[in-house]
Amino acid sequence: MANHVDLNSDLGESFGAYTIGQDDLVMNYISSANIACGYHAGDHNVMQLTVKNATEKNVGLGAHPGLQDLIGFGRRPMKIAPEEVYNLVVYQVGAIESFAKINGNRLNHVKPHGALYNMAAKDKEISQAIAEAVYAINPNLILFGLAGSELVKHGRETGLTVAEEVFADRTYQPDGTLTPRTAENAMIEDADEAVSRVIRMVKDGKVEAVDGSDVAIQADTICIHGDEQKSLEFAKRLYNELTAQGISIEKVGK
Template sequence: MKVDLNCDLGESFGNYQIGNDREVLPLITSANVACGFHAGDENVMAETVRLAKENGVRVGAHPGFPDLQGFGRRNMDMSLTEIYNMVVYQVGALKMFCDINGVVLNHVKPHGALYQMAVRDEAIARTIASAVYDIDPNLYLVGLSKSLLIDAGKAQGLKVASEVFADRRYESDGQLVSRKKEGATIEDSEEAIAQVVQMVTEGTVKAISGEVIEIEADTICVHGDGAHALEFVKEIRSRLSEVNVDIVTLGG
């Protein structure tokens, strides 16, 4: 049994430092790099690609809404053409930093509100999948397990990776509990690790309602800006090793 371990990184910008990228990178297999709209900037993008290469970590683009103040976690009313162009713009920028550094861009994972809208809205999901395919049909599209975004990627002919979250709770329909609700995030490391092991080895997760639902786990996400990100990543690696789960890159 095997699974990828990803983290959202490159979220600092200017003089503002966010996350523990240098400490986390040696412990993960895939990095989702912010592309300057919700977080990050050109200098941070270049540095994150370089650090990922040094650590043998696959690089993916993490495009989001142009909302620095809201960290890309607020919905925006944009046309499908605007969403398509926004994704192409951000992924294209990161791809050039990858090309310059001799790194092959591996995947695309939408960020925050864009991600959440894509898992619920078929038109937005198809638009993102189309943008990714037009950039490079060999890219993986990463999306919430059993969501419309995964369906759209498959329909477009892309390789897809079903994502599960170590530090988030689930609704009974498989959606993530809104961050606006109390208890949406998991702060206790033991609870997070137990959830990860269940999702990877059993293909199920306990929803916030108490119901056990089915889930697919190709890649596990730990949020890089989380207070316990480094602790969670270390514990996940250790516990998965104990249950004979190998942590490998997407496609590895």
């Protein structure tokens, strides 16, 4: 059984006049923040504010690069060459890294967003491109990827430290992949169920798939989506339940 785990949340997804989530409050219950880099969400003002707030709260800084799809929130798959994936990751991670520097901090990790994340979970070339881009920027950065995925595999092969990620509010397929968001059973709406599944993943290394089978899973870090309506309430509850079970909340690489 693990006695500590990282809690991460996708933050900084507001842009312009649009406010998404309750980032500043959610940061009180997480150990790592994945900050949008302007492609799927976020902008230069939001990036600066989010990095500043995370630095003040001692929350681990992560870049959250996605596909260039603001209208689709980066959740629509695209046909994209590995070379372009490499370049868009470098571009976006470099932006957050600069904001970290001017705030007297440093970047801790990189987690791809949305469709790019899901593509990298299965596609060898996409996962390699992401891993190589992160390594080229800074080989000391930690790469977050879906537990058991191609991204985790190629991150390790590239020489990066990886964190295998699990999801509190998503259902799993028997092969360990996430159920697509387009499916009716993709999301777990019941907070009690979500919390109990997370605790089992952390303590027992298992999660029940949609067909009732158990899937072995490594839970280094747990994702809480920052754009969901009940994100703050759920982050607080999950934090309290985990600590009550003797599981401390610590950022990866601490």
